[in-house]
Amino acid sequence: MTADPVHCAAKDPETPASPGEREARPVLALSPQALRHRLRQPEPLLLLDVRRPDSLSQQPCGILGAIPVILKIEGPDLPDVERSIEIALYGNDEHDTDSARVAQWLATAGYRNLWRLEGGLAAWQAANLPLFQMRFGARNCEALHWTPLRRLKPRYRARSNTPAADFLRSLSLPLLREVAVLRVGVIETIAASWRGEAALAQVQRLMLCIASAASRHRAELHDFEGDGTTLYFADCGSALRAAFAIRRELCLARSADDSVPLVRLALDSAPLTLGHVGADAPGLRCLIGPCVPTALRILKQAPPGGIVVTARVLKLGAETAPELGTRFKRMPNRLHVRNAEQSLPVFLSLPDPADIAAANSTSSTHD
Structure with a gap:
C-alpha cells in the first residue's frame, strides 16, 4: 500500500501525553490526537485499517501508514509477528464492530499491546486530521508474515529472564x-x-x-x-x-x-x-x-x-x-x-x- 495526501489538517491540535508503557491488559481506546502523537514517535507501531471491502471502496482514504486487514468470509489474514509489538486498529466510526473483533482475535493470539482508535476514522476526520489515498496492489509489507486466522498460533510461554517468569x-x-x-x-x-x-x-x-x-x-x-x-x-x-x-x-x-x-x-x-x-x-x-x-x-x-x-x-x-x-x-x-x-x-x-x-x-x- 502507498499513500498520497488528499487532505491536511487546517489546524495542528494540541497533542496530549503519549500512551506510554503499559503492562498486558485488555484493548484500550486511543483518542485521535493521542494516536497522531503516537505515530510521530520513533518506537514502532503497527497501524491496521479494519474496514470491509465495500467501505474501503466508498472511502479509499485512510491514516498514513495504515495497512488494510481484508475481512473475508473465511476469516482474515492477520500479522504473525513478535507479540510485544504495539498495534493500533481503526474502523469506520463509533458503531464499528469489525475492529473490535480483530482486536479480540489478536489478543487471543497473544498480542499484549493493543489499541483501538476511539470513534474510528470518522473521529479522526472530525478532529481535522489528515487522510491519505490508499492503494491496494501487491502488499509491500510481506515482512509481517500474514497468517490466516485459523492458523495463527500463540506464543504463550513466559520467558525466564522476565520479571513475570515462574x-x-x-x-x-x-x-x-x-x-x-x-x-x-x-x-x-x-x-x-x-x-x-x-x-x-x-x-x-x-x-x-x-x-x-x-x-x-x-x-x-x-x-x-x-x-x-x-x-x-x-x-x-x-x-x-x-x-x-x-x-x-x-x-x-x-x-x-x-x-x-x-x-x-x-x-x-x-x-x-x-x-x-x-x-x-x-x-x-x-x-x-x-x-x-x-x-x-x-x-x-x-x-x-x-x-x-x-x-x-x-x-x-x-x-x-x-x-x-x-x-x-x-x-x-x-x-x-x-x-x-x-x-x-x-x-x-x-x-x-x-x-x-x-x-x-x-x-x-x-x-
Missing part, C-alpha cells in the same frame, strides 16, 4: 516449601468431543487466557494434558488472584467467541517437595505433595465457571488477598480424603455478576 526458577533446589496449586479443567463433555486440529485450536484459545494470568502472577504454567493444565504459585494470594483473572479472561473471550471452552478451577495448598530427578535428566523438575491430587479431586465439585478451594487456601490467602475470601461460600458436600479420619470442607465461588455483565456488554457490541 517463581520456581528463582529457587535453589531441592527444598520443602508451601506451594499453591491451581488446576484448570475443561468440562468433560466438551473435552470428550475434541478431535484433531479442532482440539488444538480449542486448547490454543484456552491457554492464551490462562498464560496471560500466569505471567502476571508469577506462576509456573505446565503443558495442557488430558482435559486441563496445572499452575504452581509461591503463595495463595497470587493463586487466588490468578484464578479470578483466568475466569474473567475466559468470560470475556467467550463473549467474542463461544467456542472458547468452559472450565472449572480448583485450588489447594500444602508443603511440596521440590527438586530434580534423574542423573541423565537433571532438568526434569519434580513436585511431590498432597495438594496436587487434592486439587484434581475437588475440581469435579465445581459447576462450570466455578472456583473451588480448600479452607487452607482461604486461610493463607487472607494474608495477601483478603478481599477475595468473601467471594466464597462453603459447599454442603465435603471431600472425603482417602486414609484420613476427617473429611475436608470445600468452598465455592460462582462467576461474578460483573464479569457476566462485561461479557454480555462485549457480546452485544459484536452483534
Whole structure:
C-alpha cells in the first residue's frame, strides 16, 4: 500500500501525553490526537485499517501508514509477528464492530499491546486530521508474515529472564516449601468431543487466557494434558488472584467467541517437595505433595465457571488477598480424603455478576 495526501489538517491540535508503557491488559481506546502523537514517535507501531471491502471502496482514504486487514468470509489474514509489538486498529466510526473483533482475535493470539482508535476514522476526520489515498496492489509489507486466522498460533510461554517468569526458577533446589496449586479443567463433555486440529485450536484459545494470568502472577504454567493444565504459585494470594483473572479472561473471550471452552478451577495448598530427578535428566523438575491430587479431586465439585478451594487456601490467602475470601461460600458436600479420619470442607465461588455483565456488554457490541 502507498499513500498520497488528499487532505491536511487546517489546524495542528494540541497533542496530549503519549500512551506510554503499559503492562498486558485488555484493548484500550486511543483518542485521535493521542494516536497522531503516537505515530510521530520513533518506537514502532503497527497501524491496521479494519474496514470491509465495500467501505474501503466508498472511502479509499485512510491514516498514513495504515495497512488494510481484508475481512473475508473465511476469516482474515492477520500479522504473525513478535507479540510485544504495539498495534493500533481503526474502523469506520463509533458503531464499528469489525475492529473490535480483530482486536479480540489478536489478543487471543497473544498480542499484549493493543489499541483501538476511539470513534474510528470518522473521529479522526472530525478532529481535522489528515487522510491519505490508499492503494491496494501487491502488499509491500510481506515482512509481517500474514497468517490466516485459523492458523495463527500463540506464543504463550513466559520467558525466564522476565520479571513475570515462574517463581520456581528463582529457587535453589531441592527444598520443602508451601506451594499453591491451581488446576484448570475443561468440562468433560466438551473435552470428550475434541478431535484433531479442532482440539488444538480449542486448547490454543484456552491457554492464551490462562498464560496471560500466569505471567502476571508469577506462576509456573505446565503443558495442557488430558482435559486441563496445572499452575504452581509461591503463595495463595497470587493463586487466588490468578484464578479470578483466568475466569474473567475466559468470560470475556467467550463473549467474542463461544467456542472458547468452559472450565472449572480448583485450588489447594500444602508443603511440596521440590527438586530434580534423574542423573541423565537433571532438568526434569519434580513436585511431590498432597495438594496436587487434592486439587484434581475437588475440581469435579465445581459447576462450570466455578472456583473451588480448600479452607487452607482461604486461610493463607487472607494474608495477601483478603478481599477475595468473601467471594466464597462453603459447599454442603465435603471431600472425603482417602486414609484420613476427617473429611475436608470445600468452598465455592460462582462467576461474578460483573464479569457476566462485561461479557454480555462485549457480546452485544459484536452483534
